[in-house]
Amino acid sequence: MSILGGGIFKGMAVTLRNFVGSYFYKERLITNDYDWRPEDKLPQSIGEYPKEEGEQLRDTTTVNHYSRNFPMLLHDGGEPMDTVRCVACQICERECPPQCIYIEKSEDKTERSDNKAQFYPAKFDIDVSVCMSCQICVEVCPFDAIVMNSQFELSTPDRFGGLLVRRDDLLKSNDYYHKIHPQEAATRDQKMVADKAAKEAKKKAAAEKAKAAAEVKAKAAAEAKAKEEGE
Amino acid sequence: MSFQLIIDILIATVPLLVIFPSLFAFTTWMERKALARIQNRIGPNKIGVPCTRVSLFGLGQPAADGIKMIFKEDIVPRGADKLFHLLAPILALIPAMLILCFLPLEFPWGKFMSGKVQAFMLDSAVIFFFAITGLNTLAIFMAGWASRNKYSLLGGMRAVAQMVSYEIPLVLSAVIVVMMVGSLNAKEIADAQSGFNWFVFSPWGLAAFIVFFIAALAETNRSPFDLPEAESEIIAGYFTEYSGFKFALFFLGEYIAMFAISGLAVTLFLGAGDGPFVDAAPWMPAMWFIAKIFGLIAVMIWLRGTLPRLRVDQLMAFAWKFLLPLSIFNILLAGLSYFALDARVANTTDDVIHYVNSGNPFAGVPELGTNEALMGAMIYRGMAGEQNPMAAKKWFLKAALKGHPASRTLVAWWLGIWVLSLVALYVMAKGLNNLSRSTTKPREYLYAE
Amino acid sequence: MTQEITFWVLAVIAVLGALVAVRRRNLIHGVFALMIFFAALAGLFLLLMAEFIAAVQILVYIGAVGILLLFAIMLTERVTGDDARDITSRGSFWGWAAALAVLVFLLLPAIQGADLSQTAQPINPSVKALGHQMMDPYVVTLEVLALLLTAALIGAVAASQGGEKKKEDTDDA
Numbered sequence: 001m002s003i004l005g006g007g008i009f010k011g012m013a014v015t016l017r018n019f020v021g022s023y024f025y026k027e028r029l030i031t032n033d034y035d036w037r038p039e040d041k042l043p044q045s046i047g048e049y050p051k052e053e054g055e056q057l058r059d060t061t062t063v064n065h066y067s068r069n070f071p072m073l074l075h076d077g078g079e080p081m082d083t084v085r086c087v088a089c090q091i092c093e094r095e096c097p098p099q100c101i102y103i104e105k106s107e108d109k110t111e112r113s114d115n116k117a118q119f120y121p122a123k124f125d126i127d128v129s130v131c132m133s134c135q136i137c138v139e140v141c142p143f144d145a146i147v148m149n150s151q152f153e154l155s156t157p158d159r160f161g162g163l164l165v166r167r168d169d170l171l172k173s174n175d176y177y178h179k180i181h182p183q184e185a186a187t188r189d190q191k192m193v194a195d196k197a198a199k200e201a202k203k204k205a206a207a208e209k210a211k212a213a214a215e216v217k218a219k220a221a222a223e224a225k226a227k228e229e230g231e
Numbered sequence: 232m233s234f235q236l237i238i239d240i241l242i243a244t245v246p247l248l249v250i251f252p253s254l255f256a257f258t259t260w261m262e263r264k265a266l267a268r269i270q271n272r273i274g275p276n277k278i279g280v281p282c283t284r285v286s287l288f289g290l291g292q293p294a295a296d297g298i299k300m301i302f303k304e305d306i307v308p309r310g311a312d313k314l315f316h317l318l319a320p321i322l323a324l325i326p327a328m329l330i331l332c333f334l335p336l337e338f339p340w341g342k343f344m345s346g347k348v349q350a351f352m353l354d355s356a357v358i359f360f361f362a363i364t365g366l367n368t369l370a371i372f373m374a375g376w377a378s379r380n381k382y383s384l385l386g387g388m389r390a391v392a393q394m395v396s397y398e399i400p401l402v403l404s405a406v407i408v409v410m411m412v413g414s415l416n417a418k419e420i421a422d423a424q425s426g427f428n429w430f431v432f433s434p435w436g437l438a439a440f441i442v443f444f445i446a447a448l449a450e451t452n453r454s455p456f457d458l459p460e461a462e463s464e465i466i467a468g469y470f471t472e473y474s475g476f477k478f479a480l481f482f483l484g485e486y487i488a489m490f491a492i493s494g495l496a497v498t499l500f501l502g503a504g505d506g507p508f509v510d511a512a513p514w515m516p517a518m519w520f521i522a523k524i525f526g527l528i529a530v531m532i533w534l535r536g537t538l539p540r541l542r543v544d545q546l547m548a549f550a551w552k553f554l555l556p557l558s559i560f561n562i563l564l565a566g567l568s569y570f571a572l573d574a575r576v577a578n579t580t581d582d583v584i585h586y587v588n589s590g591n592p593f594a595g596v597p598e599l600g601t602n603e604a605l606m607g608a609m610i611y612r613g614m615a616g617e618q619n620p621m622a623a624k625k626w627f628l629k630a631a632l633k634g635h636p637a638s639r640t641l642v643a644w645w646l647g648i649w650v651l652s653l654v655a656l657y658v659m660a661k662g663l664n665n666l667s668r669s670t671t672k673p674r675e676y677l678y679a680e
Numbered sequence: 681m682t683q684e685i686t687f688w689v690l691a692v693i694a695v696l697g698a699l700v701a702v703r704r705r706n707l708i709h710g711v712f713a714l715m716i717f718f719a720a721l722a723g724l725f726l727l728l729m730a731e732f733i734a735a736v737q738i739l740v741y742i743g744a745v746g747i748l749l750l751f752a753i754m755l756t757e758r759v760t761g762d763d764a765r766d767i768t769s770r771g772s773f774w775g776w777a778a779a780l781a782v783l784v785f786l787l788l789p790a791i792q793g794a795d796l797s798q799t800a801q802p803i804n805p806s807v808k809a810l811g812h813q814m815m816d817p818y819v820v821t822l823e824v825l826a827l828l829l830t831a832a833l834i835g836a837v838a839a840s841q842g843g844e845k846k847k848e849d850t851d852d853a
Contacts, residue, residue, distance in 0.1 A: 004661050011537040015269045019536075022268045031272050315712075359735045365743030369715065372750060376708060388754065395747060414808070 032063060065181055068148035071126060071137055072177075073170045080171040081120065082110070085145035088121040092137035092146055100130035101137065124167035128154050144188055150180050243349060246338055247331045250521070255486040256293035262532045264289070269536035303475035308379060311472065315377030320473070320480035323370035326363045327487035333360045334494040335421040335503050336520050339513035349418065356417040357409060360495055361402055364450065367488060368394045371459065371469050374481070378472035386468020389543070390459035394450055396547060400554035401446035404439035407565045408499045421503030428621050429502035434652040435565035438660075440500040442558050444527070447492045449550070451485065453531055455538035458546060493527040494520070552667030553660075560659050568652050572645060576624065579641045580608040586637075603630035604638050686727055694720035707753045715746045732810055 022028045076083040088105040104123035112118050137146050149172065156162030178185040260275065267274030278295045279287035307316055332351035353359055368391055375387015408430055409415055412423045430436035449456035460468035473481060497503060501523050504516025541549070583604045607626030624645075630638035697717035704710040718741040725734035814822055 004657065004664055008534075008538065012533060015533065015537045018271055019265065019268045022271045028271045029273060033273060034277065315708075353731055355732045355735050358732070358739065362735045362739035362743060365739060368747060369712075369742070372747075373712070391747060391750070398743075 030064065063150055063152060065150075065183070067150040067152070068135060069133055069150050069152050070128060070131060070148065070154070070165075071135075071146050071170070072149040072172045073121075073124060073167070074145055074147055074174055074177060075171055077173050077175065080168070080173075083112075084120060084171065085143050086121050086124065087118045087143060087145070088124075089142070091140050091142070095136050095140045097134060097136060098130045098132055100127040101125070102127075121167060124170060126165050126170065127163060128165060129159070129163045144192055147177060147181075147184075147188070242338060243351075244332070247336070248328070251328075251331060251487055251490050252483065254490065254521070254525075255483055256297070258486060258528055259293050259296070259482075260290060261529075262535075263292070265529075265532050266536050269533075297479065300479035301476055305475040305477060306472070308472050310379040312377040312379065315373050316472070317477070319370050319374035319377060320477045320484065322373060323367060323484035324480050324487070326366040326370070327484045327491060330360050330363050330491045331487065331494070333357075333417055334491070334520070335417040335498055336494070336517055337504065338517060352418060353416070355415040357405060357415045357420070357495075357499075360417075360491075361398070361405070364488070364492070365394075365398065367484075370484070374473070375469035378469070380472050382465040382467075383469050383471045385465050386459045386461075386471070389465075390452060390469060393452070393456065393458060393546060393550075396550040397446045397449035397456075397554075400442050400550065400558045401450055403555070403558040403562065404443040404446070405495070405499055407435055407439045407562055410562070410565065411569065417498050417503075421498055421505075423621065424502040425505050426625075427502065427505065429500065429505065431500040431502075434649050434656060435561055435568065436500055437653075438561045438656045439558065439565075440496065442554055442561070443496055443500065444530075446550075446554060447496060448531065448534070449546075451489045451492055453489065454535035455540050456546065457540060458543060461540055463540075489528060489531065490524055493524045493531075496527060497523040548667050553663045556663055557656075557660055561656065564652050564655060568648050571648055573620065575641055575644045576611060576620065576627070579604075579627065579637050580611045580623075582637045583608040584612070601630075601635060603627075603633060604635045607638075683727065687724070690720045690723045690727065693717075694724070707756075708750070711746060711749045711753065714749070715742050718742050718746070 018028070074085050075081075076085070088103055090103050090105065093101045093103045102123065102125040103121050106120045106122040109117035110120055133148075135148055138148055154163075174185070174189075264274040275289035275292040277286055278289055278291035279285045280291065281294075307313055333353060333356040335349060335356075337349050371390040371394075372387045375383045375385075375390070378384075408420060411430065412420045414420065424430060431440045448454075452459050458464075458468075460470055465471075470478060470481060497520060504520045506515070506519035506523075509515050509519060583601075586601075603626050607623045607630060610626060611620060611623035627638045627641055631642040694717050697713050697715075697720060700713035701710045701717060704713060718737060722734040722737040722742075725731075725737055
């Protein structure tokens with residue numbers, strides 16, 4: 001028979017242990033201390049945030065690498081729009097629960113690294129004030145083109161334009177992704193390579209199959225021809 | 232009305248208007264810090280002295296929050312009842328501030344009335360306290376209804392149901408103290424507990440204090456009874472459509488109500504301004520009073536960090552099937568044990584006085600501690616000044632410690648009654664707990680229809 | 681002087697509150713206006729040094745009756761209270777006439793006939809005295825009232841339980 005209200009005291013003992021322990025054992029703390037920004041100047045919009053990689057990383061390495069805050073678009077290095085992974089399929093736009101993504105598909109196609117012409121997003125805007133950081137866009141993207149950033153200092157004095165993030169500000173390199181979320185990025189790259197290999201194998205198999213079928217067909221045709229000739 | 236009287240009134244009321252809002256600011260900081268540490272986070276630690284990087288453990292955070300609240304845009308929904316939307320936060324704050332006046336908090340700087348002033352000394356302070364606390368319910372309902380938002384209305388309805396239910400055990404546990412002291416006057420209740428005669432040190436007082444504290448948590452919508460503002464279910468309840476300064480007013484009102492109801496708990500059960508070194512300085516009682524309030528607030532914060540929120544059916548079952556029967560049983564038990572003990576004291580008094588009257592007690596070898604027992608008897612009979620059963624019991628206790636046989640029997644009875652009451656209360660609480668457990672499982676509950 | 685000013689202020693608030701409570705079509709506004717009336721009445725009791733009665737006035741009428749009214753309105757269909765109009769009726773002339781007649785022919789003579797100097801007997805308004813009064817000469821009344829309220833409570837529970845049972849029975853049949 002348990003003591004009446006004993007559970008409450010047990011719980012209170014646990015929270016007390018956490019309370020006192022967090023002052024003595026640094027490894028208990030799950031968050032990092034925030035550093036003051038070096039300058040007090042506020043950027044007018046999110047796009048104005050320092051574009052230098054080091055300065056950007058200061059923002060994101062302050063937080064734990066499990067932090068997910070806001071989506072970004074991935075490119076594979078070099079000139080962003082040449083290697084952007086997004087093909088403007090607009091699945092994320094449809095799936096977004098608060099409808100904060102706006103995409104305009106391009107008219108023309110561009111050549112990609114795998115020598116394949118693809119559409120690209122002419123416009124890709126996300127409204128920070130509407131986004132609820134649910135990560136559903138990341139889940140549904142078939143091209144691994146949109147992932148979560150952990151940049152958190154998004155305040156601006158302009159509450160309309162300043163909170164709308166444009167395509168060029170959303171584009172981040174895969175290297176940056178590796179720096180802020182190393183585990184997730186590595187897993188994603190592995191998966192992408194595996195997918196590509198599987199796809200290529202499939203393609204190869206399909207090609208072989210087609211070749212075999214063509215050979216069979218040719219053989220059959222030759223046989224038929226021979227037969228015809230024989231008759 | 233003399234000038235001196237006006238000065239005294241200001242001395243009595245202005246500290247209430249200064250101390251408690253500043254305590255509110257400090258409490259918000261303390262709560263955020265404590266909750267953060269309970270969850271192994273750091274909490275606010277950046278804002279301290281303005282325009283510098285001196286952080287002072289983030290003590291400037293409440294001021295920064297206040298400035299933010301004042302300058303935030305005040306949004307009124309288009310469909311809202313504009314007048315009620317404006318009135319609700321004001322109506323939430325005024326009763327909370329008003330009930331502070333009924334606390335027996337004495338400030339030592341007055342000149343008009345023997346140097347000590349209390350804001351509002353009423354003969355029926357306790358009942359006034361409960362009457363005006365009830366107005367808070369109206370403010371919350373008003374906010375929920377005027378916002379014209381389903382979550383607000385749900386929150387408001389939940390708040391009304393919860394506060395109406397928990398007011399009953401709250402008042403019933405306060406009734407015990409009123410019964411024991413024989414007065415509704417907060418000052419008299421405080422005086423009756425001076426010299427560490429705190430009511431929480433008796434079995435019925437302990438049970439009543441626990442019931443009172445739980446009901447007070449529910450009454451001020453604190454976790455684990457924060458269903459009216461349950462953020463995972465109904466966004467922010469009746470707060471949903473409030474922003475900026477109106478929200479700040481609500482917040483302030485809620486915390487002031489917490490202080491006030493803790494103050495009443497301190498008055499009724501924890502000896503008001505009584506404590507060690509209470510006579511050392513004239514401001515000591517007020518200090519002790521506020522320190523005790525703060526202790527209770529700290530426990531509230533601790534509980535908020537510990538307990539999850541109750542379900543609605545659990546909430547109602549707990550109020551009506553557990554707290555209410557327990558507090559009624561406690562009233563009966565308190566009356567019985569009081570009269571049983573009183574009868575024993577009267578008996579002992581008769582014995583002592585008979586022993587003294589039956590001859591010269593100092594002729595032979597006098598019984599040990601006779602003087603103390605005689606003192607107790609005289610005080611009990613009212614032969615030495617005013618009748619005071621409490622003080623008489625103390626003298627009998629002294630006599631028993633010295634070895635007076637009759638007093639020793641009395642103390643044995645006393646202890647026996649207390650242990651028996653404690654056991655009875657525990658058994659009753661345990662039984663009620665088993666009976667009041669909600670037997671419906673969550674799943675069945677959901678698909679009952 | 682201050683007492684008279686306070687009296688008039690409270691009296692005007694009470695009358696206005698009562699008028700608004702009667703005339704508003706919006707039920708919630710009406711209930712809150714009624715509560716203002718109750719609060720002003722409590723203030724009048726305080727002015728008469730009857731603090732216990734004032735406390736009970738707030739506790740029972742604002743705290744309990746008001747909340748009960750709000751709950752009752754919440755169960756109706758007029759929760760939203762969109763109607764901002766006042767109640768108008770064609771027979772208002774006869775209503776005013778009847779009220780005036782009661783005032784002139786019944787209340788005024790009664791007030792003028794009353795010996796006001798006699799009612800100003802000093803009474804002990806303290807809670808203790810009130811308690812003794814309730815427990816000594818009026819104890820039977822008090823107990824009968826308590827019995828009545830308990831009976832009403834049990835009756836309400838029985839009524840609500842009985843209805844449910846009947847419904848179940850019909851379901852079974």
